[in-house]
Amino acid sequence: xxxxxxxxxxxxxxxxxxxxxxxxxxxxxAGLLLGTGxxxxxxxxxxxxxxxxxxxxxxxxxxxxxxxxxxxxxxIGSWGDxxxxxxxxxxxxxxxxxxxxxxxxxxxxxYRVQAGAPNALGAALRLTVRRGGTISGGTCTGxxxxxxxGATLDGFDQAMDVTLMPTQSHHLCLQVSLPAGxxxxxxxxxxxxxxxxxxxxxS
Amino acid sequence: xxxxxxxxxxxxxxLGGILGAACLVSLLAGWALNVTPLVFSSGSxxxxxxxxxxxxxxxxxxADLAVGDVVSVHDDSGARVTHRVVAIxxxxxxxxxxxxxxANDVADPQTYLVESADRVVLGLPYAGYVLNAAASPFGLGxxxxxxxxxxxxxxxxxxxxxxxxxxxxxVAGIGLGASGVTPxxxxxxxxxxxxxxxxAATTPAAVTxxxxxxxxxQGNGQDKEEARLTWTGLGAQxxxxxxxxxxxxxxxTLYSSGTLNPVNPPSTVTLMFGIVSGGGxxxxxxxxxxxxxxxxxxxxxxxxxxxxxxxPRPNGPNWWMYCGGV
Numbered sequence: 001x002x003x004x005x006x007x008x009x010x011x012x013x014x015x016x017x018x019x020x021x022x023x024x025x026x027x028x029x030a031g032l033l034l035g036t037g038x039x040x041x042x043x044x045x046x047x048x049x050x051x052x053x054x055x056x057x058x059x060x061x062x063x064x065x066x067x068x069x070x071x072x073x074x075x076i077g078s079w080g081d082x083x084x085x086x087x088x089x090x091x092x093x094x095x096x097x098x099x100x101x102x103x104x105x106x107x108x109x110x111y112r113v114q115a116g117a118p119n120a121l122g123a124a125l126r127l128t129v130r131r132g133g134t135i136s137g138g139t140c141t142g143x144x145x146x147x148x149x150g151a152t153l154d155g156f157d158q159a160m161d162v163t164l165m166p167t168q169s170h171h172l173c174l175q176v177s178l179p180a181g182x183x184x185x186x187x188x189x190x191x192x193x194x195x196x197x198x199x200x201x202x203s
Numbered sequence: 204x205x206x207x208x209x210x211x212x213x214x215x216x217x218l219g220g221i222l223g224a225a226c227l228v229s230l231l232a233g234w235a236l237n238v239t240p241l242v243f244s245s246g247s248x249x250x251x252x253x254x255x256x257x258x259x260x261x262x263x264x265x266a267d268l269a270v271g272d273v274v275s276v277h278d279d280s281g282a283r284v285t286h287r288v289v290a291i292x293x294x295x296x297x298x299x300x301x302x303x304x305x306a307n308d309v310a311d312p313q314t315y316l317v318e319s320a321d322r323v324v325l326g327l328p329y330a331g332y333v334l335n336a337a338a339s340p341f342g343l344g345x346x347x348x349x350x351x352x353x354x355x356x357x358x359x360x361x362x363x364x365x366x367x368x369x370x371x372x373x374v375a376g377i378g379l380g381a382s383g384v385t386p387x388x389x390x391x392x393x394x395x396x397x398x399x400x401x402x403a404a405t406t407p408a409a410v411t412x413x414x415x416x417x418x419x420x421q422g423n424g425q426d427k428e429e430a431r432l433t434w435t436g437l438g439a440q441x442x443x444x445x446x447x448x449x450x451x452x453x454x455x456t457l458y459s460s461g462t463l464n465p466v467n468p469p470s471t472v473t474l475m476f477g478i479v480s481g482g483g484x485x486x487x488x489x490x491x492x493x494x495x496x497x498x499x500x501x502x503x504x505x506x507x508x509x510x511x512x513x514x515p516r517p518n519g520p521n522w523w524m525y526c527g528g529v
Contacts, residue, residue, distance in 0.1 A: 034223075
């Protein structure tokens, strides 16, 4: 009995004063509110693209062409839909390229359309890209024009105007033209490369 | 107060105190040492840093960066990106960094010009989930309830200090966050992927012009027309070289020659020879025409041959060409 009576007295005496009864710890715990409040506000206000508290995303990003699914790295060595053989001056050729977001996880995707072609023939070629366009006699019509019509193909680099959610596709009408009056040696060759670099966007 | 209640009170106070002290220490350490904890919010640095990992980054000068470092920088849109350095090009006081996520096959679409960057020196798997949860509205609510309870435990119900302290703490926290000085960051570490398609392109093989059509009228008096050779143009890449020979094909002597400019189809190329001196009546002539490449003036294929003959033109005394041999 005697020990039990003495113990509270010793306890109070040991801490003493205003900071007794765990007041230090209670004050320190306010740091938790300070920290989380600061982190949350910072995430909302300064890193405006990233919002704290949203699910952390794991998965992978996949941009696919045609009917491919999660092919990586993806290179269609000879895209059969577009025929650029025997290109006489003043010729237009067009084909539809399907671009699909086959990502795992909630990965909204932005991408660019780039094109390149070497040699004199490549320098002469012109490109018109229409998202959702249709083919009419070797030319693309309708849809949304991406970049300029009849732009120089080599070095073409345009951002797609809208992003793709997972499982969504774009049908891009790609029109390649060799202008009338081009001065190219017979049997000139080139290889046209269409590249679609994709980047994950905050959902 | 019963023993159980006292133990619970002590435990909660210790928990809150330690968590709060950790927050304060991390804030102070961040400012003092230029250290930034980073929450990886996607998996593009997997497997080194999975989504939900907490990385500890320290700010270093661009000159101290090396290929292979994992650095955190801001992209053009202001979002924070944490990827591995694959190339460095020094530029003035800073450096242009090419970054690539470990899980990405291709480098980031943009390069980053930096004078300093946050280099990740330590990674803690899953710890980011805790911070992410704490910074969510639910986590903030839990922290608010916890801190309120602890302050009440520590100071008692009667203290007006408790609500004042809570509001002050919240205002201070929001102020710190909004001012952007909080040494914490969520980093997107986005994924990239690329796909490409190639198509072979060729222009038609070399072609030569067709056999020219020759028209002329060898009538009486003024009713004459000189020989006119025409053929369909082959396009901008072809020119035409011609030779007029006096004599019988394939012999004789070269009388004149020249080059005709390119003509795009379906327009036609026209070749006329004009007055010939010393024609002396119905002499034999013939014209040879080659298709040539504009690019190097080399002949394509064999020439065409058109037989001609000279004859008096109107109002003599000179001669010009008429179609056909003598």
